[in-house]
Structure formats: C-alpha cells, structure tokens
Amino acid sequence: MMEVDKRDGQFLHRVIRQWQQDQLITDAQAEALQKSYSVRSNDWQTITLYIFIAAISCALMAFGSLVLDEKWIEVLRKKFSLTDGVIAFLFAGLTAFLCYQGWRRNRHQPAFSFNRELFWLLPILSTGVTVVYLGKSMGYLGGNYGLFWLLATVVYATVALTLHSRLLWIATLLCLIPAYVKLTYYLTSDGPYFLGMNLPCRMALLAAIIIGAGWLMKRSAIFLPAKEITWGGGWLLFLLSGWLISIFGNCGTWQEWQALRQVHLLWWVVVFSVQCILTLLLGIRTKDDLLRDLGVIFLLLDLYTRYFEYLWDRTNKGLFFSILAISFWWLGKRLEKYISKRKGTPG
Numbered sequence: 001m002m003e004v005d006k007r008d009g010q011f012l013h014r015v016i017r018q019w020q021q022d023q024l025i026t027d028a029q030a031e032a033l034q035k036s037y038s039v040r041s042n043d044w045q046t047i048t049l050y051i052f053i054a055a056i057s058c059a060l061m062a063f064g065s066l067v068l069d070e071k072w073i074e075v076l077r078k079k080f081s082l083t084d085g086v087i088a089f090l091f092a093g094l095t096a097f098l099c100y101q102g103w104r105r106n107r108h109q110p111a112f113s114f115n116r117e118l119f120w121l122l123p124i125l126s127t128g129v130t131v132v133y134l135g136k137s138m139g140y141l142g143g144n145y146g147l148f149w150l151l152a153t154v155v156y157a158t159v160a161l162t163l164h165s166r167l168l169w170i171a172t173l174l175c176l177i178p179a180y181v182k183l184t185y186y187l188t189s190d191g192p193y194f195l196g197m198n199l200p201c202r203m204a205l206l207a208a209i210i211i212g213a214g215w216l217m218k219r220s221a222i223f224l225p226a227k228e229i230t231w232g233g234g235w236l237l238f239l240l241s242g243w244l245i246s247i248f249g250n251c252g253t254w255q256e257w258q259a260l261r262q263v264h265l266l267w268w269v270v271v272f273s274v275q276c277i278l279t280l281l282l283g284i285r286t287k288d289d290l291l292r293d294l295g296v297i298f299l300l301l302d303l304y305t306r307y308f309e310y311l312w313d314r315t316n317k318g319l320f321f322s323i324l325a326i327s328f329w330w331l332g333k334r335l336e337k338y339i340s341k342r343k344g345t346p347g
Contacts (some may be wrong), residue, residue, distance in 0.1 A: 012037060084137035091130040098123040103163055120167040127155050146182030153179050161223055169226045173210070173233045180206050192252025201250055204241035210234030232290050239279065239298045246272035247305065273302055 013034070020030040076082060082090075102123065105116050135141075135148040153175040160168035184194040184202055194202055214231035249265045251257035280295025282288070 009037065084133045088130050088133035088137060091126050091133065095123050095126040095130055098126060099159055099163065102165070106163060117165065117167050120163075120165045123159065124156065124168060124171045127152060127159075131155075144183075144186050146179050146184075146186050149175060149179030149182055161226060164223050164225075166225045166229065169223070169229050170233075173230065176210075177203075177206070177237070196250075198248070198250050198252045200241050200244035200248055204238060204245060207234050207238035207241055211238060235279070235291060235294055239275065239294055242272045242275045243298060243301060243305070246302065269302075269306060273299070276302055 016025075016030050016033045019025045020027065025033070077087065098119075102116075102119055105119065131148050131152040134151075135145070141147060153172055156168050156172040156175055159165065160172055181199070181202070185191075188194050192198060197205065210230060211234035214227060214234050217227040217230055220227075246265070246269045248257050249260065249268050251260060276295050276299040278295075279291055280299065283290070283292030283295055
C-alpha cells in the first residue's frame with residue numbers, strides 16, 4: 001500500500017470522488033482506489049519541529065548572554081589588544097567558514113532537514129556580530145545604524161539564495177524591517193513622519209513592497225521556499241500594519257494620539273476591515289490557504305479590538321461574546337459547507 005502525506009491524501013480523495021461523480025469509474029473501483037493508499041502520520045515531524053524551535057530559542061538566549069553583553073569579547077580585546085575592525089574581520093572569517101561547511105552539508109545531503117537548517121543559525125549570528133563591530137569601527141557613519149542593518153540584510157539574502165536556506169531568508173526579511181525603520185528615521189533626523197507617514201503607515205508601505213517582490217519572485221526561478229516566505233511574510237506585515245493604523249491612525253506622537261478623539265479614527269477602522277475582508281476573499285478565490293487564514297485571523301482581531309475600544313464600558317460582556325460566538329459559529333458552518341461542496345464530501 002502506498003503511503004502519502006495528509007495534503008496528497010486529500011488531493012487523491014477529491015480526484016477519486018470527482019471521477020466517481022463523473023462516472024469515469026464505478027463505485028467498486030472508487031472504493032478500491034481509496035483503499036490503495038494510506039495517509040502518513042506527521043506527528044513525529046511536528047514534534048521534531050517543536051524541538052528545533054526550542055533549540056533555536058535557547059541558542060538565541062545563549063547568544064544574547066555570551067555576545068550581546070560583550071564581556072567575553074572585551075576580555076579577548078584587552079588580552080590580545082584587538083580593535084573593533086579586527087574583531088569584525090575575525091567574525092567575517094568565521095562566517096565564511098560556517099557558510100562553506102553549510103554548503104558541504106547541503107551538497108552531500110540536499111534533501112530538507114531540520115537539523116541542517118538549524119546549522120544556519122550559526123552564520124546568522126556570526127554575521128550579526130561582524131556587522132556590529134564593523135559599524136563600531138566606523139562610528140556607525142555618524143549614527144546611521146540603518147545602513148549597517150541593510151548591509152546585514154544584503155549578506156543574509158545573498159547567502160540564503162546561493163545556499164538555499166530557509167532560516168537565512170527569514171533572517172533577511174526580519175533584518176530588512178529594522179533597516180528600513182532606522183533609515184527612515186535617519187533621513188528625517190528622528191522625526192515622527194517620513195513622507196507624511198508615521199511608523200505604522202511606513203510599515204504598510206514596506207509590506208506592499210515585499211508583497212510585490214513576492215509576486216515577482218513567484219514568476220522567477222528563485223529558491224521556492226524564499227518565494228513562499230516572502231509572500232506570506234509580506235501579507236502578515238501588511239495586515240499587522242493595517243491593524244496598528246486602525247488604532248493609531250497617522251498620529252506621529254503619543255501625545256497627538258491621546259489628544260485625538262476616537263471618532264476621527266473610524267475611517268481608518270473601515271479601511272482595515274475592508275482590507276481583512278478583501279484578503280479573505282482573495283485567499284478563497286485564488287485558493288491560497290495562507291491569505292484566507294490571515295484574513296480570518298485579522299478580521300477576528302479587528303472585531304475584538306473595536307469592542308475593547310468602543311463597547312467595553314457600554315455593553316454587557318456576556319451578551320456581546322454570546323452574539324460573537326453565534327456569529328462565528330454560523331460563519332464557520334457556512335465555510336465548512338462550502339469547503340465540503342468543493343471537495344465533494346458530505347457536509
């Protein structure tokens with residue numbers, strides 16, 4: 001009997017049911033085909049993923065304790081009379097060595113493995129130390145920290161696309177965000193607005209650029225996981241920025257936001273609600289599960305946020321949540337029937 005994963009099993013089930021409904025095969029043949037494969041359990045793979053997430057978390061905490069406080073580096077600096085530039089050079093050499101080792105590991109075993117992917121955390125951290133000490137040696141070019149964040153982003157992106165690392169590409173996108181933020185603040189001399197936009201609006205612009213990049217990458221021969229991560233990360237940042245804009249509007253300072261009446265933010269709320277609904281509909285129309293799920297999640301977040309903003313002190317809590325529960329139960333039931341109809345299974 002052939003073993004397939006859950007997604008392939010669902011696909012085979014839909015195909016066989018469709019053939020059966022189109023009378024291309026008999027009921028007996030359909031039953032025989034359904035019994036010809038079994039769905040492989042992914043429990044161990046899931047547990048392995050959680051273990052490696054824990055390993056990454058511990059490694060990051062260890063890195064913070066050992067490197068960010070700089071105590072052991074300062075000891076080496078005093079003992080060997082090292083300058084910031086020399087430390088940056090040494091860690092750059094370490095980064096090159098680690099990338100070479102990662103390339104060798106991938107060449108001998110090209111199939112994806114959590115163990116080999118976790119290895120890329122080492123060059124990510126060593127690259128970070130390299131850029132930090134390079135910045136220190138140059139005085140951060142007068143406080144232009146964003147330029148060095150951008151340098152780290154370029155390094156991560158180059159290595160990720162060259163050596164096909166998912167973790168490095170995630171680091172690329174995460175590093176791009178502070179690079180963009182720091183550069184915009186540097187260009188405005190730490191002013192609250194950049195091209196008339198506060199921070200959440202600026203983040204929405206960056207998210208739109210990332211989404212556009214993800215759309216273009218889907219039509220290119222770039223490393224496939226990089227396309228998916230860019231597309232999903234762009235939409236996540238876009239919706240998160242929209243949620244923050246619905247709360248703060250385009251206010252540049254905390255004092256300005258506190259002085260603003262909530263009614264003046266209503267049109268931002270409407271825009272964000274429309275954004276969530278359109279994302280949900282786009283996900284359903286294009287059969288993009290990620291967009292669909294993000295649309296639902298942020299629509300729920302939108303409703304809860306509006307309740308705590310406008311209705312928390314004015315309505316009965318039990319009544320509100322009862323209405324909300326019934327509404328989502330009805331919505332879930334309708335979606336379940338729609339999905340069952342598309343799959344050809346009884347609702």
